[in-house]
Amino acid sequence: MLCKDLVIIGGGPAGLAAALEAAEQGVKDVMIVERDSGLGGILQQCIHNGFGLHVFKEELTGPEYAQKFIDKLENTGVEVLLDTMVIEITPDKRIFAVNSRIGVLEIQSKAVILAMGCRERTRGALNIPGFRPAGIFTAGTAQRYVNIEGYMPGKEIVILGSGDIGLIMARRFTLEGAKVKCVLEIMPYSNGLTRNVVQCLEDYGIPLRLSHTVIDIHGKKRVEGVTVAKVDENLKPILSTAEFIPCDTLLLSVGLIPENELTKMTGADFDASTQGPMVNQRMETSCEGIFACGNVLHVHDLVDFVTMEARLAARGAAQYLKEKDGSCRGTKVIAGEGLRYVLPHAVCVEKMLDEKLNFFMRSTRPMNKAKLVIESENGIVKTKMLSYLKPSEMINIELKKSEIEKAEGHLKFILQEEGVLQ
Amino acid sequence: MSDKRNVTCIICPVGCRIEVELENEDILNLSGYRCKRGLQYAKDEVTSPKRILTTTVRLKARSAHVLPVRTRAPIPRSCMKDAMKELKSVFVCPPVKMGDVVLKDVAGTGVDVIASRSWTE
Ligand SMILES: Cc1cc2nc3c(=O)[nH]c(=O)nc-3n(C[C@H](O)[C@H](O)[C@H](O)COP(=O)(O)OP(=O)(O)OC[C@H]3O[C@@H](n4cnc5c(N)ncnc54)[C@H](O)[C@@H]3O)c2cc1C
Ligand code: SF4
Numbered sequence: 001m002l003c004k005d006l007v008i009i010g011g012g013p014a015g016l017a018a019a020l021e022a023a024e025q026g027v028k029d030v031m032i033v034e035r036d037s038g039l040g041g042i043l044q045q046c047i048h049n050g051f052g053l054h055v056f057k058e059e060l061t062g063p064e065y066a067q068k069f070i071d072k073l074e075n076t077g078v079e080v081l082l083d084t085m086v087i088e089i090t091p092d093k094r095i096f097a098v099n100s101r102i103g104v105l106e107i108q109s110k111a112v113i114l115a116m117g118c119r120e121r122t123r124g125a126l127n128i129p130g131f132r133p134a135g136i137f138t139a140g141t142a143q144r145y146v147n148i149e150g151y152m153p154g155k156e157i158v159i160l161g162s163g164d165i166g167l168i169m170a171r172r173f174t175l176e177g178a179k180v181k182c183v184l185e186i187m188p189y190s191n192g193l194t195r196n197v198v199q200c201l202e203d204y205g206i207p208l209r210l211s212h213t214v215i216d217i218h219g220k221k222r223v224e225g226v227t228v229a230k231v232d233e234n235l236k237p238i239l240s241t242a243e244f245i246p247c248d249t250l251l252l253s254v255g256l257i258p259e260n261e262l263t264k265m266t267g268a269d270f271d272a273s274t275q276g277p278m279v280n281q282r283m284e285t286s287c288e289g290i291f292a293c294g295n296v297l298h299v300h301d302l303v304d305f306v307t308m309e310a311r312l313a314a315r316g317a318a319q320y321l322k323e324k325d326g327s328c329r330g331t332k333v334i335a336g337e338g339l340r341y342v343l344p345h346a347v348c349v350e351k352m353l354d355e356k357l358n359f360f361m362r363s364t365r366p367m368n369k370a371k372l373v374i375e376s377e378n379g380i381v382k383t384k385m386l387s388y389l390k391p392s393e394m395i396n397i398e399l400k401k402s403e404i405e406k407a408e409g410h411l412k413f414i415l416q417e418e419g420v421l422q
Numbered sequence: 423m424s425d426k427r428n429v430t431c432i433i434c435p436v437g438c439r440i441e442v443e444l445e446n447e448d449i450l451n452l453s454g455y456r457c458k459r460g461l462q463y464a465k466d467e468v469t470s471p472k473r474i475l476t477t478t479v480r481l482k483a484r485s486a487h488v489l490p491v492r493t494r495a496p497i498p499r500s501c502m503k504d505a506m507k508e509l510k511s512v513f514v515c516p517p518v519k520m521g522d523v524v525l526k527d528v529a530g531t532g533v534d535v536i537a538s539r540s541w542t543e
Binding site for chain 1: 430432436437471476477480485486487488492502538540
């Protein structure tokens with residue numbers, strides 16, 4: 001059995017940034033365990049630009065963003081175990097992994113950072129009737145085929161869901177010579193970043209049909225087309241609007257779910273809306289010494305925030321290794337009206353790593369203008385006016401240590417929509 | 423005859439819809455922008471819209487067939503198709519380092535195409 005100070009599960013941007021920061025903090029025995037044959041995670045297939053505006057102040061592609069971290073890792077002494085998949089983790093931080101060369105591996109670690117990323121929602125989770133013909137892919141799988149394996153999954157494509165991956169793939173397919181017929185979105189607003197709607201759809205004249213969904217998939221062996229329809233306010237298809245669109249491929253870009261099978265084994269508390277573990281100010285789960293960051297915690301749209309979160313988790317782990325303290329929860333953080341969730345879920349003021357702390361949250365619906373109110377049992381802690389909110393664009397608010405200290409009982413975040421602009 | 427075009431500004435999350443009135447190539451009027459950056463963006467968009475092109479080229483490596491690449495700087499949108507065509511015939515043999523030039527002066531734009539990642543074997 002191996003013994004380590006810190007094991008990081010997953011070598012994507014979260015795992016990489018956590019490993020670098022831990023090494024910088026002086027943590028000695030650090031190991032990354034990655035199931036893929038290389039580091040970088042999902043970034044290696046995201047060959048488009050738009051990464052790193054905050055962290056590097058330049059616009060990089062996914063592989064470039066990853067490469068910068070991979071290059072830095074070289075002289076840090078961090079051990080990297082590739083082609084190795086973690087299959088079990090116990091609450092006392094014993095890790096079991098499999099590797100085709102070594103077989104089963106057992107590692108006892110003093111601290112663990114979970115950085116397994118997320119996976120895509122699949123068709124099963126969506127309930128579209130019809131046979132199961134070839135030609136239905138999640139957008140991320142299609143992205144992998146085109147950008148890593150180097151082949152095209154189809155020629156005439158319909159994309160269901162306006163998530164960023166779907167938008168990016170619409171452009172990618174068009175550039176490679178395929179015909180993207182349209183992107184369908186069941187909600188009345190796009191689920192992707194505005195810049196992606198413009199650069200990926202409008203640039204290429206690809207229609208985005210809001211309040212539309214697929215109600216039937218045709219074809220037995222291979223997809224031959226889809227029936228699409230408009231939906232009403234309750235998202236129920238209006239059958240009189242049904243229309244057949246011929247295509248050989250249907251891409252699903254309908255969201256991501258944190259990859260948390262391992263996290264569940266630790267017995268850590270979960271947040272029903274992020275579908276990830278609950279963490280405190282140092283990104284520690286309710287299971288002492290087990291930390292989480294990146295998409296495993298909540299789905300991010302910007303990799304820069306993943307990096308920030310990972311650095312915080314690594315500093316948290318360093319603090320834990322030094323002080324051997326428990327997973328202190330302190331002040332509870334509550335997501336009130338207008339917000340889907342707020343992270344971190346609890347703050348232990350005495351253990352804060354900085355004089356300030358960033359809170360990440362998502363709104364429940366698009367709002368042109370809204371007032372964010374943060375209150376505790378003894379009154380309002382802070383208010384802030386925000387504009388142009390979309391559930392797809394994460395809100396980031398900084399609170400000072402002094403502000404958190406004053407709060408009694410809990411910190412409740414509320415988003416109040418103000419009179420509509422324009 | 424004047425012509426109207428709509429441009430969505432992508433500089434910041436507000437995403438202003440900017441209306442540009444054109445006569446031939448000349449801008450007569452711009453409206454709907456909330457700040458100067460948007461004004462400049464809309465001007466560039468109607469006169470010479472530019473984008474960074476990201477794609478892949480073929481790679482002769484043991485463990486992979488394609489290498490992600492990008493144009494070093496934005497190129498005119500109108501050159502995208504030609505750039506893609508030129509890149510179809512590019513083959514790269516490892517080792518290659520991030521930032522290495524894989525094709526010079528793509529589609530006559532004066533911009534080089536560079537590797538987005540390193541590959542050793
Ligand atoms: C298609 C797509 C497009 C995006 N576009 C942008 C963009 O334009 N700009 C931007 O800033 N952000 C973008 N993002 C967001 C950003 O890339 C992600 O938020 C970020 O990559 C998440 O990093 P991560 O390390 O948490 O997860 P990942 O990158 O998914 O890494 C997780 C790693 O853990 C490994 N792993 C999982 N389970 C195990 C296990 N049991 N054992 C061992 N290893 C395991 C996986 O193999 C993987 O390498 C995009 C995301 C996607 C999916
Ligand atoms: S015009 Fe200004 S405010 Fe409007 S989207 Fe562009 S940068 Fe943002």
